[in-house]
Amino acid sequence: MICTHSYGKANEAESHSRIEIIDDEEIMPDQVKWINKLKGARVLVIGGTSGLGFGVAEASVEHGVSKLIISSSSQKRLDDAVSKLKNSYPSSSTEITAYQCDLADESKLSQNVQDLFSKVGELDHIIFTAGDAPLLTPFVDSNFESIKQAGMVRFFAPLLVGRYGYKNLVASPASSIVLTSGASSEKPIPGWTATSSYLSGLHGMMRGMAFDLKPIRVNLVIPGGVDTEMWNILDQESRESVVEELKRQTTTGRVGTVQNIAEAYLYCMKDRNVTGSTINTNGGRFLV
Template identity: 25%
Template structure:
């Protein structure tokens, strides 16, 4: 088998960046797409073996342009996220929730559609969702809706796109820039409280979840599956 080619959309930080690094460590040629010029410039310094592209996953034309430079793609990973959509349902800002759907749900679908003509016959698609789709934690109904909508598509698409594979990885609490809106002391206190309730007794690192993403992307016997990489949060929802 020759060198594989991967594209990680939303791959300039957090889980996406760690996934790109781990795929590169497996010998793949890894392309990374992101919107931030500053993060891409930092990536060129920290990870010169990764090939950066400035593109918005929600813009089909921009993703198509990136793919036209890549050619045939073996592994597509879509790690687009958004910081909106959380909060008590009675006060939930529905405009913010629409923005969350636009950024994550529509962004991921737009990227996948644009990539299909470039995906090899034995290629794979891996989406990064969130365990909020599979738990009953108060204050996460909006997040559950966004991620649940993505996860609901995995099984039918696995049949429709065969023999190409599609899976999702559903993380729980991960120490990523998603939490940067919280002051550091509040973030540390919340993580400590949450870790004490998790079966694993720890908050995941991006590298932890990236290992599951790489498995989903590369294992040719996995399709139509949502892998929970959540420290057991689905077993013990936080109070």
């Protein structure tokens, strides 16, 4: 006996799905057009050993990418991250590799970025989440050298990643670059003028790249406060104080988590119609 059922009337113009039951046993597979958008993709996550970058790396494996490459300045962190990913997903067929790349050394920055892209091969997505400790010296006490260094990883590195990395991307709207800024690019923090200047500059960088590198898509994720390993540089009391202050700056009463904010990067990779856009995920910080 064969019974056929149709469903999904709202999308009949695009897809007419059928389930066939043969002798009450065999069922035709459901359509799959939503959850496999990253299946088979090749993704490079720069800054992929911790925090948001590692979260995006995990999510990429779970979404079935064929190749995941992570990059960081520390070989030990790379080794640990690769081991953790492979242990967490023992049945995954994703090829996971890692390459060291120091983005903080001004004298070697350009060459280091070029060397990285000479190794990674053809890509579909480049995710940039790399960062370092913010310039903690108050702006009025800072000097030119410290101001310049504050932008080495945050600003100059992603600029060069776009400059050299686009050649590794398939020239298609299916390909993307996703950069990372911060909430202080739009809502100032006292004493952070230098750091905020670079974070604000990423808005213009992203839009310029979206034009200059088309049809490749370029977007910018702007997280608010995120509870990551970055805050481990503080003692426990100071860390708790920072977290409590970040909570007060939201309407949700919570600090962002990697598990939530990583979704913004997945969206930027999946939606082949989004480019030149900023994606805010900050718990309502701009409302407070």
